[in-house]
Amino acid sequence: MFAAYVTLTILASAFTAIAAFTYLTGHDYPKAQLDMKRLPHSWMPRLGTVLAAGSVGLLVGFAVPLVCTLASAGLVLYFVGALIAHLRVGSRNLVGWAVFFVTVVAELVVSLSYHGVW
Template sequence: MFAAYVTVTIVAAVFTGSAAVTYLIGHDYPKAQLDMKRLPRSWGPVLGMLLAAGSLGLLAGFAVPLLGALAAAGLVLYFVGAFVAHLRVGSRQLVGPAVFFVVSVAALALNLSYHGPW
């Protein structure tokens, strides 16, 4: 159980951390995604910071399990919002948000099952 918890948490942190970097450096892909979803480009750095905070929170969860659970829950909510944003504009490109969502849910579930809910 411990190996699964550590592995999935690290994978989730790497996924969300790399997405955060693309938002924060101003890469073209996040800008295109914001345009496609009809969101202001000024939201890019904010979304990048949310992803970065989630990624760092997952890693901090190894020392403070409650922080890791809260970070994973925040990422789950973030990616629910990503699904809503895609569906709002009629986009059917849901594989990306689905992968991130599933990894975040797995990190949350494994954190809670390994450490307990409180």
């Protein structure tokens, strides 16, 4: 169980850190995503900060398990919001979203299994 916990935590942290980096550096892909979802570009730094905080929270969770659980839950909610944004504009291109969502949900489940519910 420990190996699965460490692997999924590092994988989820890496995925969200890369996404945060693209948002915080003003890469064209997040801009196109915001345009497609009809959201203002002023949200890019905020969304990037949330992703970065989640990524760091997952890693801090190795020392403080509660932080990992809270970061995982926060990232799950973030990606539920992303799904709502996709569906709101009729976007059915959800492969990228699904990869992120499944990864953070799996990390949350394994984290809760490894550390216990509280």
